[in-house]
Amino acid sequence: MASKLIRFKLNTLIVHFIRSVFLVSAVACVVIIVGLVMALVGIILGTMIPPGEHSCPPLGKPLEEGYVMVETKLGRLVGTLVTVHGVTLAGFLGVPFAQSTAGERRFTAPLPLPASEDACAVHEYLQQRPPCAQLRNGTTVGTEDCLHVNVWTPAAALELHSGGVGRPVVVAVSGKLFETGSNDDSDWPRLAAKVVSGHLGIHCRDCGCTANCSR
Numbered sequence: 001m002a003s004k005l006i007r008f009k010l011n012t013l014i015v016h017f018i019r020s021v022f023l024v025s026a027v028a029c030v031v032i033i034v035g036l037v038m039a040l041v042g043i044i045l046g047t048m049i050p051p052g053e054h055s056c057p058p059l060g061k062p063l064e065e066g067y068v069m070v071e072t073k074l075g076r077l078v079g080t081l082v083t084v085h086g087v088t089l090a091g092f093l094g095v096p097f098a099q100s101t102a103g104e105r106r107f108t109a110p111l112p113l114p115a116s117e118d119a120c121a122v123h124e125y126l127q128q129r130p131p132c133a134q135l136r137n138g139t140t141v142g143t144e145d146c147l148h149v150n151v152w153t154p155a156a157a158l159e160l161h162s163g164g165v166g167r168p169v170v171v172a173v174s175g176k177l178f179e180t181g182s183n184d185d186s187d188w189p190r191l192a193a194k195v196v197s198g199h200l201g202i203h204c205r206d207c208g209c210t211a212n213c214s215r
Helices: 002-046 155-161 187-192
Strands: 067-072 075-084 087-096 122-124 134-136 139-141 148-154 169-172 196-200
Touching: 067 155, 075 187, 087 155, 087 187, 148 155, 148 187, 169 187
Parallel strands: 075 122, 169 196
Antiparallel strands: 067 075, 075 087, 087 148, 134 139, 148 196
């Protein structure tokens, strides 16, 4: 009986230790990831090439109605235009903000994206990307390659910023206790009618995600 109790306490101690190590590692990764995504949003919204300084040739054909393109140091990014509460928004969905941590890089700290070899390359970010791998109703969904962000901004802010006028930025991190969550949330476009927002496709422990979190 005593040996069983000792084994039970030892197993409990090991579980608490593993959880503590996991939480510390996860928090460290979240800090790194938030830094990377802030850098990305800064590149998208803070390093847009002002009119008159574009060095890229025009597109072979004009953009179709409902799409928008910005020139950045990461290349030319194409997003969609939507109207929310009377405000026209530009949305760039599934923009990678760090190198993938799938495969050989599993459980390692994320690394910054390499510099673009072609500053005039056109990248389309028009659709939601899969969430991080997780269990949903007993079924595994998502993928390990999930370090991407959705960026929403008032379309008018793109023109204003080209003249040197910035906008506030809100970075919203998916919660759900490191277990579930995604950046596909209809609330963020509504918020973007007032401020620019980027919503990460990662897991985090964020009491700000719930109204009644008391821990």
